[in-house]
Amino acid sequence: EAGVAQSPRYKIIEKRQSVAFWCNPISGHATLYWYQQILGQGPKLLIQFQNNGVVDDSQLPKDRFSAERLKGVDSTLKIQPAKLEDSAVYLCASSGYLDTGELFFGEGSRLTVL
């Protein structure tokens, strides 16, 4: 079974530029999550999708962050314009078995904003 795929693995941009991260969850997983992990901290939930609908985006800074999940499969997280404090690892996770509750994570996309 293929795992959660994320790209790019690393990205360096200047502040005020834009960036997009892509996630392909495990096949058949209905729930997809984007987390932000700042160095030395735990992952912070940004947005949760159930199929292609948003379940929770209460912690997503909507003035600069946007996310979509087309056709309930792949997802894209965009930041525009980026700020220095957006430097973090952006983790995508998926879950297809609500009774077990296990999340499967990708390797993450590390963003550095200069």
Added chain:
Amino acid sequence: SQQGEEDPQALSIQEGENATMNCSYKTSINNLQWYRQNSGRGLVHLILIRSNEREKHSGRLRVTLDTSKKSSSLLITASRAADTASYFCATEDTGNQFYFGTGTSLTVIP
């Protein structure tokens, strides 16, 4: 914040010793899970304990849950150098949303 807290923040032990880390959380939960993260990698699920369970074992892992105190502990027995990683607790609330703790960085010295 819905995020839990873990202690200690960092733990350094000798190979063969046991490692214990604790997690406290704030809200009602469906279950609590522990994840491991090696440096520069994604998180990997270790073990899940449901809200109606008090203790669970998996290999060298033992997790306890006290819902009255809103706390959990993870014990790793007979630690190995390969156990060096960060460990996070995650609570799943009734809306199937997951909130992670602040993490414990474990170093096992060979």
